[in-house]
Each structure stands twice: as C-alpha cells, then as structure tokens.
Amino acid sequence: xxxxxxxxxxxxxxxxxxxxxxxxxxxxxxxxxxxxxxxxxxxxxxxxxxxxxxxxxxxxxxxxxxxxxxxxxxxxxxxxxxxxxxxxxxxxxxxxxxxxxxxxxxxxxxxxxxxxxxxxxxxxxxxxxxxxxxxxxxxxxxxxxxxxxxxxxxxxxxxxxxxxxxxxxxxxxxxxxxxxxxxxxxxxxxxxxxxxxxxxxxxxxxxxxxxxxxxxxxxxxxxxxxxxxxxxxxxxxxxxxxxxxxxxxxxxxxxxxxxxxxxxxxxxxxxxxxxxxxxxxxxxxxxxxxxxxxxxxxxxxxxxxxxxxxxxxxxxxxxxxxxxxxxxxxxxxx
Numbered sequence: 001x002x003x004x005x006x007x008x009x010x011x012x013x014x015x016x017x018x019x020x021x022x023x024x025x026x027x028x029x030x031x032x033x034x035x036x037x038x039x040x041x042x043x044x045x046x047x048x049x050x051x052x053x054x055x056x057x058x059x060x061x062x063x064x065x066x067x068x069x070x071x072x073x074x075x076x077x078x079x080x081x082x083x084x085x086x087x088x089x090x091x092x093x094x095x096x097x098x099x100x101x102x103x104x105x106x107x108x109x110x111x112x113x114x115x116x117x118x119x120x121x122x123x124x125x126x127x128x129x130x131x132x133x134x135x136x137x138x139x140x141x142x143x144x145x146x147x148x149x150x151x152x153x154x155x156x157x158x159x160x161x162x163x164x165x166x167x168x169x170x171x172x173x174x175x176x177x178x179x180x181x182x183x184x185x186x187x188x189x190x191x192x193x194x195x196x197x198x199x200x201x202x203x204x205x206x207x208x209x210x211x212x213x214x215x216x217x218x219x220x221x222x223x224x225x226x227x228x229x230x231x232x233x234x235x236x237x238x239x240x241x242x243x244x245x246x247x248x249x250x251x252x253x254x255x256x257x258x259x260x261x262x263x264x265x266x267x268x269x270x271x272x273x274x275x276x277x278x279x280x281x282x283x284x285x286x287x288x289x290x291x292x293x294x295x296x297x298x299x300x301x302x303x304x305x306x307x308x309x310x311x312x313x314x315x316x317x318x319x320x321x322x323x324x325x326x327x328x329x330x331x332x333x334x
Contacts, residue, residue, distance in 0.1 A: 263294025
C-alpha cells in the first residue's frame with residue numbers, strides 16, 4: 001500500500017500571509033506560482049546561521065548550503081540571495097523542536113525585509129504515514145527518501161515569496177516548479193530537482209524584475225510586447241540616408257507588475273519595407289542593437305518614397321509575444 005506524501009505546510013509565520021496573490025494563475029490553470037504578500041528588497045543579501053541547540057548534522061549542512069546556491073543560480077531575477085554566515089540572525093534549525101505542524105517535512109517563517117527562519121524535521125520523525133527518511137542520511141540513497149537539498153530549496157522559495165504551485169490536473173507540469181504542496185521521494189521525477197522551475201522563476205521575475213534587459217523571460221510567462229519605429233529624418237533627398245530606430249518594450253499591463261514597460265534588449269528585430277502605395281512587405285534584414293537598451297537601428301539610402309515597419313516575431317524559449325510596429329513613411333525629394 002502506498003503512503004500519502006506529506007504536505008510541506010507553511011507554518012509558524014511571523015506575519016499574516018494567508019492572502020495569495022496570483023499573476024496569470026489559478027487553481028485550475030497553469031501559470032506562475034501564487035505568492036505571499038511582502039517582498040524583500042531587490043537583490044537583498046539574506047544570511048543565515050545554524051540555530052543554537054538545533055544545528056543540522058554535518059551530512060545535511062552541505063545540502064542546505066547547496067540549496068541556497070541553487071536559488072542564487074536559478075532565480076532569473078533580482079530576487080533575494082541566500083548564503084551561510086556564522087553569527088547571522090536568520091536561523092536554520094533541525095530536530096524535534098521544529099514548529100512545522102503535524103505534516104510538515106520542513107517549514108519557514110518570513111518577515112520581509114527583516115528576518116526569516118527555516119526548520120527541518122529530524123531523521124526518523126514519525127508521521128501517520130510512516131517514518132521520515134532523508135536521503136543524505138544514507139551512504140546509498142534508498143527509494144522513498146527525501147532529498148534535503150530539494151526540500152530546503154522549496155523552503156527558500158517560500159522565504160522569497162512563493163507559495164505552492166497550482167498544477168494542472170494529473171500534475172503533468174510538476175517539474176515546472178520546485179515549490180510544490182506535495183513532496184516527491186526517490187525515484188519519482190522531480191524528487192532531486194536542484195534549481196527553481198520555470199514557473200517559480202516566472203513569479204520571481206514579476207515580483208523582483210529582471211536581472212538585466214537582455215535576460216530571458218521565463219516560458220511560464222506570456223507577456224505582450226510593444227514595438228515602435230521612428231525615422232530620422234523622415235524626408236530625404238534622392239540617394240540620401242535615413243536611420244530607422246525601433247524600440248521594443250514589455251507592454252504596460254498592470255498584472256505584469258515590475259516587468260511592465262521593461263526595455264527588451266538583445267533580441268531579433270527585423271526591418272521591412274515597401275514602396276509607398278504597395279501592399280507587399282519585403283524584409284530588409286535584422287536591425288542592429290541601438291545605443292540604448294531595447295532599441296534597434298538600421299540606416300538606408302533611398303531613391304523613392306518608402307514605408308517601413310519593424311517586426312519582432314514571438315521567440316521560442318522565452319515568455320514574450322511578438323509584435324509589429326506601426327508603419328513609418330520616409331519621403332524622398334528630387
């Protein structure tokens with residue numbers, strides 16, 4: 001008979017965190033993780049130390065620190081970072097003193113922007129479904145054990161702002177998030193995930209913004225973009241040149257939070273042209289990166305009045321939607 005896997009309850013919060021705020025997410029629809037209220041500062045440096053009298057065994061300290069490094073490497077945003085530092089005021093503890101409710105493998109508290117804690121249950125803790133087994137307690141990991149690094153990565157995700165991901169029916173998208181209501185044990189897929197999933201990252205990007213204008217948006221997002229085009233000058237003599245400048249941004253949508261109106265740099269924007277009065281567009285080529293983030297330029301010499309437009313095709317491997325600019329006409333004099 002199989003056991004019901006325990007829920008990672010978010011217990012012992014320092015502040016009231018029952019309000020779940022979502023971005024393109026619901027209990028029945030796939031999307032970024034739901035969130036708690038209260039954000040840390042962007043790129044806030046969160047240091048933690050072992051709790052006195054409840055220091056994790058050495059076999060678990062490495063995986064806990066690895067989980068902190070996993071967050072830092074996979075956050076894809078300006079979310080807070082984690083690092084161990086002896087004497088830090090944020091405490092990570094282990095053992096029978098864990099205040100995780102009746103079903104929690106581990107738990108946390110969060111009080112942005114000042115403090116957090118993390119607890120993990122002791123090896124062998126008795127639940128109604130059986131005894132807790134941490135994989136790192138064994139030289140050869142047995143089936144049915146929980147990976148410390150994965151579980152603590154989940155807790156650090158909670159500390160950031162994330163609550164449990166809303167999976168599709170049948171959990172076909174389970175691997176899209178580490179911050180899950182139900183833990184998985186070896187050897188089930190995802191039991192040893194050591195990086196935040198794309199829908200964890202999507203929520204962090206919305207809440208904390210991108211690490212840079214050229215960074216990729218999580219594929220768990222589907223963000224509209226706006227593309228404009230300007231010519232300078234828009235009237236030239238025959239054979240003279242004009243410079244076309246396109247500007248690509250994330251659309252100004254309230255639910256996009258910090259992502260709204262972001263410049264979108266280092267992408268592929270194509271310039272197209274047609275003789276004024278014609279209906280068929282011809283591709284001139286890929287525009288060069290412009291002088292400011294999110295701009296793209298192309299300089300051309302003209303012999304006849306010409307319409308131009310810029311096109312950003314929906315990219316693969318990124319949560320942005322394509323867009324086309326309004327056309328710009330450049331007149332040519334004799």
